[in-house]
Every structure is written in C-alpha cells, then in structure tokens.
Amino acid sequence: MIKVVLIGTGKVAKHLFKAFYISKQIELVQVIGRSKTSLLPFKELVDTSTNYENIKDADIYIIAISDTAINPVSEHLKTNKKFVVHTSGSTPMKSISSAHRKGVFYPLQTFSSGREIDLSEVPFCLETEYKEDYRLLQKLAHAVSEKVYSINSEQRKLLHLAAVYVNNFTNHMYFQGNKYCEKAGVPFSILTPLIIETAKKIEELSPYEAQTGPGRRNDKDTSKSLEGLIGDPIQKDIFALVTKSIENTYDQEL
Amino acid sequence: MIKVVLIGTGKVAKHLFKAFYISKQIELVQVIGRSKTSLLPFKELVDTSTNYENIKDADIYIIAISDTAINPVSEHLKTNKKFVVHTSGSTPMKSISSAHRKGVFYPLQTFSSGREIDLSEVPFCLETEYKEDYRLLQKLAHAVSEKVYSINSEQRKLLHLAAVYVNNFTNHMYFQGNKYCEKAGVPFSILTPLIIETAKKIEELSPYEAQTGPGRRNDKDTSKSLEGLIGDPIQKDIFALVTKSIENTYDQEL
Numbered sequence: 001m002i003k004v005v006l007i008g009t010g011k012v013a014k015h016l017f018k019a020f021y022i023s024k025q026i027e028l029v030q031v032i033g034r035s036k037t038s039l040l041p042f043k044e045l046v047d048t049s050t051n052y053e054n055i056k057d058a059d060i061y062i063i064a065i066s067d068t069a070i071n072p073v074s075e076h077l078k079t080n081k082k083f084v085v086h087t088s089g090s091t092p093m094k095s096i097s098s099a100h101r102k103g104v105f106y107p108l109q110t111f112s113s114g115r116e117i118d119l120s121e122v123p124f125c126l127e128t129e130y131k132e133d134y135r136l137l138q139k140l141a142h143a144v145s146e147k148v149y150s151i152n153s154e155q156r157k158l159l160h161l162a163a164v165y166v167n168n169f170t171n172h173m174y175f176q177g178n179k180y181c182e183k184a185g186v187p188f189s190i191l192t193p194l195i196i197e198t199a200k201k202i203e204e205l206s207p208y209e210a211q212t213g214p215g216r217r218n219d220k221d222t223s224k225s226l227e228g229l230i231g232d233p234i235q236k237d238i239f240a241l242v243t244k245s246i247e248n249t250y251d252q253e254l
Numbered sequence: 255m256i257k258v259v260l261i262g263t264g265k266v267a268k269h270l271f272k273a274f275y276i277s278k279q280i281e282l283v284q285v286i287g288r289s290k291t292s293l294l295p296f297k298e299l300v301d302t303s304t305n306y307e308n309i310k311d312a313d314i315y316i317i318a319i320s321d322t323a324i325n326p327v328s329e330h331l332k333t334n335k336k337f338v339v340h341t342s343g344s345t346p347m348k349s350i351s352s353a354h355r356k357g358v359f360y361p362l363q364t365f366s367s368g369r370e371i372d373l374s375e376v377p378f379c380l381e382t383e384y385k386e387d388y389r390l391l392q393k394l395a396h397a398v399s400e401k402v403y404s405i406n407s408e409q410r411k412l413l414h415l416a417a418v419y420v421n422n423f424t425n426h427m428y429f430q431g432n433k434y435c436e437k438a439g440v441p442f443s444i445l446t447p448l449i450i451e452t453a454k455k456i457e458e459l460s461p462y463e464a465q466t467g468p469g470r471r472n473d474k475d476t477s478k479s480l481e482g483l484i485g486d487p488i489q490k491d492i493f494a495l496v497t498k499s500i501e502n503t504y505d506q507e508l
Binding site (some may be wrong): 157165197199226229246 | 408417440
C-alpha cells in the first residue's frame with residue numbers, strides 16, 4: 001500500500017481523495033486543511049488536521065492547493081527529505097522547497113464542484129527529481145488512471161498553455177455563443193449538439209482537417225457580415241483576429 | 255408522402271439524402287447536381303439530373319449548395335410558385351428568387367465527409383414566407399429530427415455567428431492546443447479528455463459558470479507567463495485579448 005497524505009481541500013483534492021479512498025493500493029493516512037470547516041467532508045473517513053506540526057508519516061505528500069501557496073506550504077512541511085509533489089499545471093517542480101524530494105502529479109482535466117469526473121480517463125503528467133520516486137509516483141498514478149505520462153516542467157508549461165486554449169478559451173467561445181443566442185431569443189441548448197460534435201470530431205480528425213466555416217473557405221464577405229453584428233470593440237477585435245488566423249492557416253491551400 | 259427534390263451533392267446534401275431516403279414520410283424524387291461525377295453516389299438509388307430543364311414535380315425543392323450559388327440557382331429553377339428552401343445559416347430567405355414561395359431549412363450542425371451524423375439529434379431551423387408552407391416544412395423536419403425550431407432570418411444570422419464561435423473558433427483553439435502539444439513532443443490525444451469534458455460540462459452548467467483558469471481568477475502572473483511562450487504576434491494578440499475578455503467578464507465578481 002502506498003501511504004499518502006493529502007494537503008488541500010479544494011476541487012482537485014476532493015477528486016483525488018475519492019479515487020484514493022476506494023483504491024486498494026493506496027492508504028490515505030491524512031488530509032491537511034486550512035480550516036476545520038474545509039475538512040468537514042473528509043473527517044468521517046480519514047484522519048484530518050489543520051496543524052502542519054501533526055503531519056503523519058507517508059510515502060508521498062500531495063500538495064493540491066492554489067499555485068501561489070505551493071512554495072510557502074512546502075517550506076512549512078516538517079518532513080525532511082520526504083517525497084513531496086504538487087498537482088499544478090503551471091508551477092515548475094522546483095517551486096517545492098529543497099528540503100524535500102520534489103515531484104509533480106498533474107491531472108490534465110478541468111474540475112468543477114458538483115461534476116463527477118472519472119479519474120481513470122484523466123491523463124496524469126508526472127515528474128520527479130529522483131528515478132526511484134518516479135516509479136512510486138507512477139504506481140500511484142496507475143492506481144487511479146489508465147493514462148500516465150512522463151512530462152518535464154518545460155513540457156508541462158506548454159501543455160498548460162494548450163489546456164488554456166482548449167478549455168478556458170473554448171469555454172469563453174461558448175460564452176460568446178450563449179450571448180448571441182440570448183440576443184436572438186433562442187435557448188443556448190440549440191447549440192449543444194454542435195458543441196458536442198465539434199469536440200468529438202477531434203477523436204477522429206486533426207484540428208487542421210476538422211476546420212470548417214467562412215475563415216477556412218476564405219469567405220471574407222460572410223466573415224465581414226457576421227463581424228458587423230458585434231458591438232463590443234474587444235469582441236470585434238477577437239472575431240477579426242481569430243478569423244484572420246484561420247484564413248492564414250489555410251492560405252496556401254486555396 | 256412529402257415529395258422532395260434535392261439540389262446539390264455536397265456534405266449537407268449527402269446527409270439530408272441519407273435521412274430522407276430511409277424516411278417513410280418522404281419521397282425523394284430527384285437529386286440535381288452540377289456534374290455526372292458528383293451525382294454518382296446517388297444515381298443507383300434515385301433519379302438524378304444535371305439539367306435544370308428536367309426537374310421533376312415536388313412539394314419542396316431543397317437547395318443545399320454553397321451560399322453564393324443559392325440566388326443564381328433559384329433563378330434558374332423553372333418551377334414558378336413552387337416551394338423552394340435553402341439550407342444555409344448565413345443567407346437570408348429573400349436570397350431565393352421571388353419566382354418561388356421561399357423558405358429556409360437550416361440544420362445547425364457541422365458536417366464533415368466521412369463522419370456520420372445522427373440527424374435526429376440535429377436542430378433544424380425553419381423559416382417560410384407563407385404559413386401553410388411552414389406546416390409542410392415542419393412535417394419534413396420532424397420526419398428526420400426531434401429538434402425543430404422556428405427561426406427568422408435575423409435570428410438565424412445571430413445563431414450563425416454563435417455557431418462560428420462554438421464550432422469554427424473552438425476548433426481553431428484546438429488547433430492552437432495541438433501546436434503546443436507538438437512543440438512539447440506530447441501527442442495531442444493527451445488533451446482529448448479535457449476537450450470532451452469542456453464540451454459536456456455545458457450540458458449542465460452555463461458557460462458563465464463553467465469558466466475556469468487564470469483569466470477567470472484574474473491571475474495575471476500566470477497569464478503573462480503563458481503568453482511569454484507564444485512567438486507569433488497574431489497569436490500573442492489573440493491570447494491577450496481573449497484573456498482580457500475573460501477577466502472583464504468576471505471583473506465585478508473578484
């Protein structure tokens with residue numbers, strides 16, 4: 001059994017907790033949280049504490065908290081030369097205090113409260129300072145997921161940028177779509193089949209092949225006419241730039 | 255049985271053809287195409303012609319061709335006061351020649367060759383010049399889909415803009431994500447679970463609620479650091495503007 005202490009009580013911590021709790025290969029020894037309230041969902045099931053002085057012995061300490069708190073919390077941990085990992089996409093491994101053996105355990109997924117995620121489908125991106133620690137972290141990842149990748153800090157930064165595009169920016173495109181549905185007095189759910197198909201297409205076609213629409217056809221009349229519906233100057237700029245970027249991508253082809 | 259003549263042999267025409275062909279409420283009397291080659295996939299199953307002079311009698315004539323060809327083709331049709339509809343999201347109903355009773359039969363979906371689409375899930379946006387024609391078009395739509403909406407030309411233009419965001423622009427976000435995966439030497443498939451979850455979330459949460467990431471948290475350090483990875487000036491501008499637009503959306507909240 002791999003002994004794990006989980007530090008953090010947010011969305012990522014909660015999802016990891018659930019998967020660790022039911023795994024037969026993992027012994028969840030403790031959850032550390034900032035406040036007694038934040039620990040309430042865990043305290044019936046596992047030892048909890050708000051005090052870093054009371055931290056228990058474990059094979060892996062997982063820091064699943066906000067990016068800026070990773071370094072100070074890792075400095076706090078009185079666990080010299082223990083194996084300490086964080087779960088952040090945008091934080092380098094070296095942000096963890098050098099008092100520990102460092103590592104990263106980054107689940108590449110978007111977690112929302114109230115939405116169940118099947119962790120077995122979530123890609124885990126691993127990095128460690130030492131080879132032996134990698135083997136242990138890999139074992140932990142495989143206990144909860146089928147998809148485990150070795151990703152160094154530089155690769156992870158690029159992956160995080162890619163994730164911002166396909167998740168954060170994509171969701172903001174949905175937000176814009178929603179706005180124009182409201183303006184038309186049509187329920188946003190009319191776009192759901194299109195949104196789902198756009199995502200699923202990517203399992204078979206590359207985004208390069210999957211592209212359709214006026215930008216791809218270099219149909220400037222249609223693009224201009226649609227742009228004319230946009231009032232807000234920032235949104236007008238975004239529309240024009242993304243259209244230009246699509247046109248440029250297929251420039252050679254037409 | 256509703257008698258239908260289909261004009262066009264492209265992606266939309268092919269998907270409509272399949273659904274019409276198996277429907278017991280629809281009699282597909284003819285497919286009209288530009289060339290004999292384009293008609294090859296249809297000619298074993300239905301009467302076909304390249305000559306508008308040979309057009310057969312039908313209840314509805316469906317023009318499923320490129321936007322700019324809709325008007326000239328409708329002018330060509332020697333079917334005075336027949337019911338003629340187009341399938342375009344971005345073309346007003348009035349583009350159809352006034353020699354006919356006009357209408358629109360717009361399937362709000364992205365069609366790619368080689369990908370099957372279940373038309374029964376696809377929202378059909380209908381508009382007609384005359385009330386009686388609406389009833390007929392509605393019957394046709396219900397024969398192939400469960401989702402039928404009455405959408406006028408003004409609403410459809412806004413919907414088309416929304417579709418450009420959630421489909422064309424979203425796919426271009428995937429394209430950018432793919433680029434950074436390639437740069438990191440990581441297969442793009444590592445992002446598939448995130449892409450699918452981002453889309454599925456929208457069935458339960460509004461895009462406003464579903465937003466996550468540095469823009470939403472107004473975490474300008476992370477956004478700046480990610481922007482620093484981007485070389486191309488247009489992409490840098492898009493990154494900065496979309497981030498700004500997300501920050502502005504949640505400005506009041508923080």
